[in-house]
Amino acid sequence: MGIVVLKFGGTSVGDVAKIKATAEQAIREKAQGNQVVVVVSAMGKSTDDLVALATVINPQASTREMDMLLTTGEQVTISLLTMALQAAGQKAVSYTGWQAGIITEAVHSNARIQTIETTKIATALADNQIVIVAGFQGMSENGEITTLGRGGSDTTAVALAAALGAAKCSICTDVVGVFTSDPRYITGAQKLREIDYDEMLELANLGAGVLHPRAVEYAKNHQIPLEVRGAHVTETGTIIKEGTLLETKQVVRGVAFDDEIARIRVSFTSITAMNIACIFTKLAEAHIDVDIIVQSIGEDDGPSAVSFSLKEAALDEAVAILAAYKDVIGYDSLVTEAGLAKVSIVGSGMVSNPGVAAQMFTELRQADVDIRMISTSEIKVSVVVPQAKMLVAANVCHTAFEL
Amino acid sequence: MGIVVLKFGGTSVGDVAKIKATAEQAIREKAQGNQVVVVVSAMGKSTDDLVALATVINPQASTREMDMLLTTGEQVTISLLTMALQAAGQKAVSYTGWQAGIITEAVHSNARIQTIETTKIATALADNQIVIVAGFQGMSENGEITTLGRGGSDTTAVALAAALGAAKCSICTDVVGVFTSDPRYITGAQKLREIDYDEMLELANLGAGVLHPRAVEYAKNHQIPLEVRGAHVTETGTIIKEGTLLETKQVVRGVAFDDEIARIRVSFTSITAMNIACIFTKLAEAHIDVDIIVQSIGEDDGPSAVSFSLKEAALDEAVAILAAYKDVIGYDSLVTEAGLAKVSIVGSGMVSNPGVAAQMFTELRQADVDIRMISTSEIKVSVVVPQAKMLVAANVCHTAFEL
Numbered sequence: 001m002g003i004v005v006l007k008f009g010g011t012s013v014g015d016v017a018k019i020k021a022t023a024e025q026a027i028r029e030k031a032q033g034n035q036v037v038v039v040v041s042a043m044g045k046s047t048d049d050l051v052a053l054a055t056v057i058n059p060q061a062s063t064r065e066m067d068m069l070l071t072t073g074e075q076v077t078i079s080l081l082t083m084a085l086q087a088a089g090q091k092a093v094s095y096t097g098w099q100a101g102i103i104t105e106a107v108h109s110n111a112r113i114q115t116i117e118t119t120k121i122a123t124a125l126a127d128n129q130i131v132i133v134a135g136f137q138g139m140s141e142n143g144e145i146t147t148l149g150r151g152g153s154d155t156t157a158v159a160l161a162a163a164l165g166a167a168k169c170s171i172c173t174d175v176v177g178v179f180t181s182d183p184r185y186i187t188g189a190q191k192l193r194e195i196d197y198d199e200m201l202e203l204a205n206l207g208a209g210v211l212h213p214r215a216v217e218y219a220k221n222h223q224i225p226l227e228v229r230g231a232h233v234t235e236t237g238t239i240i241k242e243g244t245l246l247e248t249k250q251v252v253r254g255v256a257f258d259d260e261i262a263r264i265r266v267s268f269t270s271i272t273a274m275n276i277a278c279i280f281t282k283l284a285e286a287h288i289d290v291d292i293i294v295q296s297i298g299e300d301d302g303p304s305a306v307s308f309s310l311k312e313a314a315l316d317e318a319v320a321i322l323a324a325y326k327d328v329i330g331y332d333s334l335v336t337e338a339g340l341a342k343v344s345i346v347g348s349g350m351v352s353n354p355g356v357a358a359q360m361f362t363e364l365r366q367a368d369v370d371i372r373m374i375s376t377s378e379i380k381v382s383v384v385v386p387q388a389k390m391l392v393a394a395n396v397c398h399t400a401f402e403l
Numbered sequence: 404m405g406i407v408v409l410k411f412g413g414t415s416v417g418d419v420a421k422i423k424a425t426a427e428q429a430i431r432e433k434a435q436g437n438q439v440v441v442v443v444s445a446m447g448k449s450t451d452d453l454v455a456l457a458t459v460i461n462p463q464a465s466t467r468e469m470d471m472l473l474t475t476g477e478q479v480t481i482s483l484l485t486m487a488l489q490a491a492g493q494k495a496v497s498y499t500g501w502q503a504g505i506i507t508e509a510v511h512s513n514a515r516i517q518t519i520e521t522t523k524i525a526t527a528l529a530d531n532q533i534v535i536v537a538g539f540q541g542m543s544e545n546g547e548i549t550t551l552g553r554g555g556s557d558t559t560a561v562a563l564a565a566a567l568g569a570a571k572c573s574i575c576t577d578v579v580g581v582f583t584s585d586p587r588y589i590t591g592a593q594k595l596r597e598i599d600y601d602e603m604l605e606l607a608n609l610g611a612g613v614l615h616p617r618a619v620e621y622a623k624n625h626q627i628p629l630e631v632r633g634a635h636v637t638e639t640g641t642i643i644k645e646g647t648l649l650e651t652k653q654v655v656r657g658v659a660f661d662d663e664i665a666r667i668r669v670s671f672t673s674i675t676a677m678n679i680a681c682i683f684t685k686l687a688e689a690h691i692d693v694d695i696i697v698q699s700i701g702e703d704d705g706p707s708a709v710s711f712s713l714k715e716a717a718l719d720e721a722v723a724i725l726a727a728y729k730d731v732i733g734y735d736s737l738v739t740e741a742g743l744a745k746v747s748i749v750g751s752g753m754v755s756n757p758g759v760a761a762q763m764f765t766e767l768r769q770a771d772v773d774i775r776m777i778s779t780s781e782i783k784v785s786v787v788v789p790q791a792k793m794l795v796a797a798n799v800c801h802t803a804f805e806l
Contacts (some may be wrong), residue, residue, distance in 0.1 A: 016456070016459050016460055019460060020460070050479070053419070053483065054482075054483065054486055056419050056484045057419055057422060057423070057483050057491060058486035058487060058490035060490075061483075061486040061489070061490075062486070062489060063497075065482045065485045065486050065489070065497060066482070068481065068482035068497050068499075069479060069482035069483065069486075071476075071478075072475035072478045072479050074470060075471060075472075075474075075475045076475050077452070077479075078471065079457075079468045079472035080456065080457065080460050080472065081473075082465075082468045083457055083460045083461035083465070083468050084460050084461060086461060086462065086464070086465060087461035087463075087464075094468060094469075094471050099546055099548075120546075143502055143523075145499070145502075149774070157438075169743070178645050190553035262782070281669040285680060320784075329547070373635060
């Protein structure tokens with residue numbers, strides 16, 4: 001009972017049949033005595049089509065006009081979904097971001113939500129309506145249409161849930177929940193009943209791809225229970241909330257992996273923080289994301305070096321930038337390695353179990369997996385390994401930690 | 404010099420090339436020292452596509468949700484046109500109907516504009532920007548998205564011109580102006596340099612199809628000079644304004660014609676206003692438009708009758724309705740005739756030239772054209788004739804009145 005916010009992504013509302021199925025799920029949720037708010041994205045590939053059209057007209061289109069263009073996508077979905085609900089005899093009303101009272105920063109393409117004025121939605125809910133809200137979009141205080149950037153619709157859903165004091169926010173997607181690892185590749189990967197916000201954040205950042213980290217952070221900050229569930233199935237999903245560790249004894253909750261990783265090792269005769277800062281400033285200026293960074297003392301009294309990992313697709317550009325600024329950075333040489341992958345274990349229980357990393361390395365060595373880089377946080381251990389060994393490594397970890 | 408409002412319909416912004424051409428025309432207008440506002444419709448057939456999608460989901464979709472859906476069409480066009488202007492180095496900004504301050508009645512699908520709050524547009528114009536506004540749409544005072552119905556974008560353009568005190572409102576379309584008759588069929592049809600609001604209203608209502616009558620009325624009420632011109636040509640169009648009669652000596656300014664007309668003659672033994680009211684109330688309830696109505700005394704002391712014309716496509720339904728209400732209406736019999744057409748001459752000068760109608764009838768008789776019905780107003784004479792004779796009749800009139 002209470003207010004429930006459901007969010008459906010573009011794939012889940014990608015055609016007429018799916019829009020009707022979404023309407024049915026919203027009606028089922030309402031039949032359980034809940035007040036229902038549904039947040040939707042643009043249909044299927046419609047955003048991509050609009051972007052393609054804009055690119056032909058102006059490859060450097062302003063972010064303001066891109067926001068103006070792209071927000072039509074969700075507006076189409078909200079009206080069609082509302083029509084589907086009304087066709088099924090359910091009272092319903094659609095609101096764009098600005099109508100729903102979603103006030104953002106005065107920034108285009110990547111605005112943050114500042115406040116939500118919920119009077120309109122609350123009135124409609126009290127009138128027994130299902131309220132359909134356009135995800136991803138809002139309005140600045142001076143009446144400009146803005147968008148929230150990547151993961152925007154998830155964020156809209158969580159922010160609405162927080163503003164409305166919702167009992168739950170369900171992210172309805174093309175997977176039925178959060179798994180201990182990717183069930184397509186890992187034998188025995190299982191759906192989790194519950195998971196901690198922080199664990200989910202690490203998994204989300206590690207390419208598990210189910211939920212955008214920003215939405216998880218927002219939910220954590222406002223302590224809104226999030227559910228990840230299948231879009232058009234009745235099966236319960238995975239609940240993401242605070243302190244699930246208390247209920248479980250497992251140290252490791254999930255194994256994530258990500259392929260097409262490359263590594264660059266930059267060697268110096270003598271190295272200072274200035275040299276290192278220069279490398280990552282130049283790469284950041286080119287919008288190249290760097291993941292793991294390791295500073296190493298050279299073997300056998302050789303030169304010092306800094307190594308970092310990045311997506312393979314960005315390798316050539318990164319090398320070109322480093323070459324262009326060789327004198328500024330002041331390095332001697334660099335070597336690159338492509339064909340790598342990252343495997344990570346995540347679990348809040350690691351904080352109080354220092355032997356976890358050691359156990360992971362031992363298991364990987366026994367499975368003959370070379371480790372090229374290591375990165376750890378309080379609730380995560382990541383290793384970079386040859387891509388050919390990625391699934392072996394992930395399966396080994398999944399089995400070793402009894403997931 | 405001053406503010407100029409340009410309006411481009413769906414065909415004129417139907418693809419990327421046409422959007423770029425529209426941007427060029429706006430820039431040319433600005434280069435002449437004007438401040439430029441451009442009103443646009445949805446691209447090409449995009450509105451039809453959205454309607455088709457809605458129909459699949461809910462054939463009785465609410466007008467509120469249809470407005471929500473359809474207004475995305477113009478929003479796509481305004482952003483793309485603004486991107487095209489910016490790509491050409493011109494400062495520009497797009498506004499939806501609600502952003503442009505277009506406040507309408509709280510009615511969906513056919514709202515009238517109540518006020519326009521022009522501060523935002525005026526500020527942008529003063530900042531040397533070309534302002535692009537979504538036609539056809541507005542917002543009610545309680546924040547609902549509304550549409551203006553048929554001819555909506557023309558009305559938006561004229562209303563903005565009035566609110567901004569514009570020097571001119573140019574409707575840029577796929578014809579280069581208003582002609583004395585349709586140049587595809589009438590030898591010697593010529594583009595008019597100027598025409599009166601009232602003359603244009605009669606022509607617009609008579610199927611000349613260039614401008615929606617509602618926009619002409621709005622322009623007349625606010626005394627905004629309207630120009631009808633080609634969308635992507637530099638050629639001057641036709642100016643529609645008050646009192647052009649003073650400058651011209653011509654009694655008849657245009658010949659309009661409309662095919663696929665049918666006629667129904669309903670006969671009574673005795674006829675009262677009540678009988679007649681009943682006929683047209685029942686037809687109006689079924690949304691059947693009736694055009695010319697003639698009440699005639701029967702020939703040779705035969706029964707009295709009322710005759711009226713309507714579109715041929717509505718004939719069967721009209722007959723079915725009249726049959727269903729035969730006793731209520733109290734008529735004896737009815738006869739129908741399809742395969743007719745309407746030919747009209749229009750001109751403000753007729754008011755002071757009573758012989759015009761007589762001349763028209765004489766010319767038609769000499770050309771062996773049967774006249775089935777006649778309707779006159781102060782500035783128009785319409786006759787219903789066999790469709791096979793429509794173009795003959797129109798050409799005869801066009802020649803006779805020296806157009």
